[in-house]
Amino acid sequence: MIEMEKQSVNPVKEETASSNIFEVQDLNLWYGDDQALYEINMDIPKYQVTAIIGPSGCGKSTFIKTLNRMVEMVPSVKTTGAINYGDQNIYEEKYRVEDLRMKVGMVFQKPNPFPKSVYENVAYGPKIHGIKDKKTLDQIVERSLRGAAIWDEVKDRLNENAFGLSGGQQQRVCIARALAVEPDVILMDEPTSALDPISTSKVEELIQELKKEYSIVIVTHNMQQAARISDRTGFFLNGELVEYANTNQLFQTPTDKRTEDYITGRFG
Amino acid sequence: MKGVYVMSRISATSSQTVNVRSLLDEKRSKKLKVRKLENIIPYLLLLCALVSILTTAGILFTLLRETVGFFSEVSIIEFYTGTNWSPWSGDFGVLPLISGTLLITVIATVVAVPLGLMSAIFLSEYASESVRKTIKPILEILAGIPTVVYGFFALTFVTPILQSIIPELSIFNALSGGVVVGIMIVPMVASLSEDAMNAVPNSLREGAYALGGTRLEVAIKVVVPAALSGIIAAVVLAISRAIGETMIVTIAAGATPSLTMNPTDSVQTMTAFIVQAATGDTTFGSIIYYSLYAVGITLFVLTMIMNLLSQYISRKFREEY
Numbered sequence: 338m339i340e341m342e343k344q345s346v347n348p349v350k351e352e353t354a355s356s357n358i359f360e361v362q363d364l365n366l367w368y369g370d371d372q373a374l375y376e377i378n379m380d381i382p383k384y385q386v387t388a389i390i391g392p393s394g395c396g397k398s399t400f401i402k403t404l405n406r407m408v409e410m411v412p413s414v415k416t417t418g419a420i421n422y423g424d425q426n427i428y429e430e431k432y433r434v435e436d437l438r439m440k441v442g443m444v445f446q447k448p449n450p451f452p453k454s455v456y457e458n459v460a461y462g463p464k465i466h467g468i469k470d471k472k473t474l475d476q477i478v479e480r481s482l483r484g485a486a487i488w489d490e491v492k493d494r495l496n497e498n499a500f501g502l503s504g505g506q507q508q509r510v511c512i513a514r515a516l517a518v519e520p521d522v523i524l525m526d527e528p529t530s531a532l533d534p535i536s537t538s539k540v541e542e543l544i545q546e547l548k549k550e551y552s553i554v555i556v557t558h559n560m561q562q563a564a565r566i567s568d569r570t571g572f573f574l575n576g577e578l579v580e581y582a583n584t585n586q587l588f589q590t591p592t593d594k595r596t597e598d599y600i601t602g603r604f605g
Numbered sequence: 606m607k608g609v610y611v612m613s614r615i616s617a618t619s620s621q622t623v624n625v626r627s628l629l630d631e632k633r634s635k636k637l638k639v640r641k642l643e644n645i646i647p648y649l650l651l652l653c654a655l656v657s658i659l660t661t662a663g664i665l666f667t668l669l670r671e672t673v674g675f676f677s678e679v680s681i682i683e684f685y686t687g688t689n690w691s692p693w694s695g696d697f698g699v700l701p702l703i704s705g706t707l708l709i710t711v712i713a714t715v716v717a718v719p720l721g722l723m724s725a726i727f728l729s730e731y732a733s734e735s736v737r738k739t740i741k742p743i744l745e746i747l748a749g750i751p752t753v754v755y756g757f758f759a760l761t762f763v764t765p766i767l768q769s770i771i772p773e774l775s776i777f778n779a780l781s782g783g784v785v786v787g788i789m790i791v792p793m794v795a796s797l798s799e800d801a802m803n804a805v806p807n808s809l810r811e812g813a814y815a816l817g818g819t820r821l822e823v824a825i826k827v828v829v830p831a832a833l834s835g836i837i838a839a840v841v842l843a844i845s846r847a848i849g850e851t852m853i854v855t856i857a858a859g860a861t862p863s864l865t866m867n868p869t870d871s872v873q874t875m876t877a878f879i880v881q882a883a884t885g886d887t888t889f890g891s892i893i894y895y896s897l898y899a900v901g902i903t904l905f906v907l908t909m910i911m912n913l914l915s916q917y918i919s920r921k922f923r924e925e926y
Contacts, residue, residue, distance in 0.1 A: 407815060439817035449808035454829050462816040
């Protein structure tokens with residue numbers, strides 16, 4: 338136990354033998370009495386983009402929120418099974434959810450910047466985790482905004498309210514906000530569904546850049562998007578992981594009839 | 606157009622089926638009378654709105670007229686700079702009444718703002734749905750207790766307790782009155798602040814939690830700032846209420862106008878003086894009678910300043926979402 342705690346405070350990215358960032362084992366999840374996820378087993382690789390596709394209500398958003406335990410925002414949620422993250426089950430009682438979320442960042446469907454300046458938005462994460470030095474914060478803000486490919490657009494507007502930016506810019510500020518605490522993983526829950534095509538392509542390009550340094554899990558209802566940007570794809574249907582394979586393989590030679598029906602547009 | 610109307614009528618009767626179009630036309634012609642009423646309604650509603658505006662104007666007019674009468678006998682400078690208020694012996698320095706009012710208000714604010722804000726944070730960020738649904742109505746019932754009851758609560762319950770802690774406390778004192786006025790406005794601060802915090806979109810909380818924020822950090826660094834304009838409005842409204850509060854201070858704070866900021870002293874507020882003078886045997890047209898209006902308008906101006914201040918502050922601190 339003592340050793341595990343050491344690991345969780347160690348800021349250097351762990352170089353363990355495993356090439357997986359998450360190992361999901363027999364995960365079941367209920368909202369009250371309604372089961373939303375059934376026996377999910379899934380290894381999510383490091384430094385790759387893993388896409389989750391499936392029709393509305395199939396549990397894909399629920400699943401991605403189990404990875405940073407945001408799913409627990411709903412009070413009636415119950416889970417069984419395990420999600421191992423760096424040798425530790427994040428659903429263990431002792432696991433501090435705040436530590437987890439610092440390492441597993443999230444970007445939401447609708448851009449949700451805080452009603453503060455661009456600067457304060459990005460600096461928020463480092464600040465609540467105790468970084469107060471103005472110079473350090475300045476550096477973090479600039480690096481994160483550059484990382485999210487929005488620095489050039491906002492560098493003269495750092496003190497303006499983030500709500501004044503366009504939807505696409507807001508979403509990239511939200512990505513910068515997630516990058517500012519230097520996470521290992523970035524979860525993206527349909528990050529482009531509220532954006533126009535140009536902003537969408539900017540975010541997609543950005544994802545390709547980000548995967549060099551981060552492991553990315555992205556939920557999308559857009560199959561072309563999954564095919565374009567991801568390395569591995571999982572297809573969810575009615576709370577089950579129907580098929581999980583390399584993206585090319587899943588889209589070209591699906592092994593399950595239901596996957597084939599879905600990706601060829603027969604339903605959903 | 607008339608042709609179409611007639612034709613649709615014919616087809617309706619000949620085919621024996623319901624023709625919605627002609628039915629609607631028929632109903633609409635009946636509705637013409639109603640539509641005239643429809644035109645009058647806005648004026649009627651405007652009239653209702655005017656009643657309250659005119660009443661306010663009327664009150665202001667009366668206050669001003671009688672105040673002018675008062676200031677023709679007592680100089681305005683003496684009134685606002687004099688430090689001695691004993692109208693029955695001819696001293697009309699309003700400062701002791703203002704200081705009494707401010708003292709009560711400060712004590713009430715010191716009690717109400719932390720209590721109210723913390724209750725609001727608890728209700729909005731920590732309490733489960735069922736707890737919130739139980740506690741909030743109870744808080745609002747608290748706001749419905751008659752202030753005269755609070756007054757006796759202050760005099761017969763709070764004062765003895767305070768006296769056991771501070772032995773030199775007199776029976777009538779600003780502390781007890783101020784504390785109970787504070788308790789009285791807690792529900793107002795809590796309930797209105799909670800409304801403002803509840804209106805903060807959940808997506809903001811999610812964003813903060815996703816960065817590893819704890820409940821307290823999310824509440825204090827995201828939700829409260831986002832709801833700040835509403836919270837300030839709630840606090841200032843509650844302070845206005847404390848300034849104007851009458852019964853509690855009349856019963857518990859005493860009737861001794863004194864220029865003091867010592868909470869253990871007995872004081873008299875502007876409202877308490879108005880009660881004292883208006884219920885006593887003040888002769889109509891006497892100088893004390895006129896002084897009521899001068900004190901009244903001072904109170905009015907004070908509350909108005911508070912309201913303008915709240916508007917200014919809430920606009921300045923507004924975080925748009």
